[in-house]
Amino acid sequence: MSRDQGVRVREVGDAALVLELASSSAADTYLDIDVNRRATGIARAVSRLAIHGVRDVVPTFRSVAVSFDPLLTDVAAVASALLETSDVNTSDDGPVHEVPVAYGGMDGPDLEDVALFAGCSSQEVIERHVSRTYRVFMLGFLPGFAYMGAVEETIAAPRRATPRVRVPAGSVGIAGRQTGIYPLDSPGGWQIIGRTTLTPFAPHRTPPSLFVPGDTVRFVPVPAAAVPPANPETLMATATTVDAGASRYVTVLRPGLHTTVQDSGRWGSQALGVSVSGSMDRVSHRLANAAVGNRDDAATLEATWLGPELRIEQDATLAVAGADLHPTLDDADVPPQRAVSCRAGSVLRFGERRSGARAYVAFAGGIGVTPVLGSRATHVRSRLGGFDGRALRSGDRVPLGEVSNTGRAFPVVAPRLPTCGIKLRALPGPQLEFFSPAALETLQRTRYTVSADSDRMGFRLVGGAPLESVVGGAMVSDATFAGALQIPPSGDPILLMADRPTTGGYPQIAVVITADLSVAGQLSAGDWVEFEICSRADALSALVAQEGQILAATR
Structure with a gap:
């Protein structure tokens, strides 16, 4: 894929590419101004192309990362665009x-x-x-x-x-x-x-x-x-995202353990250091929306482990998908992935967790908070989006959007959720050369356990032999990717998830395929995880099959 010795394009998982630039100096290569000017210029040139399906273009010290939807664009087209623009020698410096x-x-x-x-x-x-x-x-x-x-x-x-x-x-x-x-x-x-x-x-x-x-x-x-x-x-300088005068809303009686507003993610701002966020289980998020006739990207409530208690203040339609947290409406069981009509004053509650970790509550019309940088997703660490950038609290009045006549409710078949563990398919990562040739074999032979020190940023995995870097010195900070297995000095992998930082200084040995990210988002502390390296063709086939199943279930 390389055009010359100074440029290399790497595939990263099934949904990203990285163009790396060689430095002209031996020392402090990550602070090479000429290389960085070129990277910045290439990123701007690729952004101007507005390639269909490209979600983010992120310049780093000496590389350009491009994230894309593999169902909308071909990896070869993105790689070609990167190589075509790699002739850019510099960019105009800013103010x-x-x-x-x-x-x-x-x-x-x-x-x-x-x-x-x-x-x-x-x-x-x-x-x-x-x-x-x-x-x-x-x-x-x-x-x-x-x-x-x-x-x-x-x-x-x-x-x-x-x-x-x-x-x-x-x-x-x-x-x-x-x-x-x-x-x-x-x-x-x-x-x-x-x-x-x-x-x-x-x-x-x-x-x-x-x-x-x-x-x-x-x-x-x-x-x-x-x-x-x-x-x-x-x-x-974060303005409120909540309309206190909304005509339709639900009242939070109990917030649950961690309930946030999420959607398909905040794409397009990673170059500014803004995390993508969005739902951890995007399949369940979509299925909940489909059940009430919403668009795929309508905002839902993501409830983690212990769900909230919500009073519906006006007549509404809701559906719950994802983890089985035993939802009830006025003490009657709520069937999974089915639209349920609610009368004003009805109360939605959750009980014991039976499977999975995260449930998605969709209301017809979506959650009506104000978008921030094009998304309603909550990123708590940055206080961005959602309900004023935070998890829900008792007494909050969560606004609902206006119901559209363009949607149609569907009965949806629930995907399988992990009960105590899962095997995830992955592709080699962008810093594979930081590890010995046996490292991928060790990764695939090991059954890891999800540590309690895990959250929406990533899952810390313990229980295996350390995956040690064979490259001396610290890695230059570079772009990170959803599903990447980042290896810190301890050698214990961190599976990066929705709230991951946009850049990181630890090498990424492998990247979980897009089709398996949603089921990974349902993992809980104590669950086991295994990894299997697959081909890019297998990854794309799995994603196409998954998309076909979702579309078939919502027609």
């Missing part, structure tokens, strides 16, 4: 942003540690940090989090040995030769040397991200008094 920073004190608790690392005074660290301009190489980790470089080598302190549980929004940090600004409160391991009041990301602003790849940043020291205490809500 220069001046960022006021209060250094040290409570705003920069690690400034003295960086000074100790550098063997100089804290004031000299500040002077060296502000003496340069910094290129925005890529966005990732969090919405609007810009990876900038290159920090002067003398103050390029490594990440903290123990990351902080909470880094305040607006914090300015150093990690090696990179520097950046935390756009919202978050865990983090960078050395925090100051803080700004600038808003790196505001989802309702146009454009939402203050920085984009190719921009230049200059830090300007200001007195601490010029930077008032951080207000996370102000920094994210």
Whole structure:
């Protein structure tokens, strides 16, 4: 697939490609400005092509990742477009942003540690940090989090040995030769040397991200008094997504363990560091919508393990699909994947979990929250979308959309759900060369267990021999993918899921095929997981067959 020695295109699972660019320098290759200019230019050129079925184009330090719907476009067409645009040698650099920073004190608790690392005074660290301009190489980790470089080598302190549980929004940090600004409160391991009041990301602003790849940043020291205490809500500038005057709504009597608004996902914004999110089990999400006559992408409620208790305030039609959490309406069992008419005042409850992990509640008309960046999906970590960016709480009034006359309700056959484990099919991952030739065999021979330390970002898998990298040193942060098996230093795989960060610094040895992602989304802590490497042809055949079954069930 390569056009020349400086370009390589890799297939990633069955729904993505990555174009990798070779660096012209031996040291700090991930901060090679010429390579990054080229990657940024290629990403812009591919985006302008508006290829049918392409969902996201994400430039990184030295690569371009393209995600697509394999049912809508052919991998060869996407690869051809990448290679055609790889002749782009550069891109125009963006504007220069001046960022006021209060250094040290409570705003920069690690400034003295960086000074100790550098063997100089804290004031000299500040002077060296502000003496340069910094290129925005890529966005990732969090919405609007810009990876900038290159920090002067003398103050390029490594990440903290123990990351902080909470880094305040607006914090300015150093990690090696990179520097950046935390756009919202978050865990983090960078050395925090100051803080700004600038808003790196505001989802309702146009454009939402203050920085984009190719921009230049200059830090300007200001007195601490010029930077008032951080207000996370102000920094994210997230307007409410809920219409308090909605004419149709349901009231949350009990929220359940973790109930959120989800849809088909927030595609098109990964280049800004925005996670796709969306339903963990997209098949069940679609089937619930089909049962009440909604479009596939209408928003539903995703209930995890312990479902909510909801009072329907106006006459409505609902359906429940996915995990069997024993739903009842006014104490009568709710049949799975069937439209049920509800009278005003009816109460939907859930009981014991019988199978699966996540149930989807669809109402005719969908959930009527305001879309954020084109989606109603909730990403709790970023406080984006859904019901004001969070899980439901007791007393919430969840608005329902207007019922369309274009849909028709269907009785739907339920897919099989894992009861205690599942075998997942996968394709080799984008960093397979980081591992020994025997690593894939070890992966396929091992029965893993889903750890309790798992969530919508990913499932931590334990119980097997460590899958150790054979490549020395840390991996350059690169794009991540749904279903990727990321291998941290412990050697225990992490199966990346809907809320995964858009970029990551651990190699991905394999990628679960699209057809198996929905059943993977129904796994619970304690379930076993096995993996089987298959061919791309097998992956596409499985996806086509799955789509055929869904369409047959909804006609």
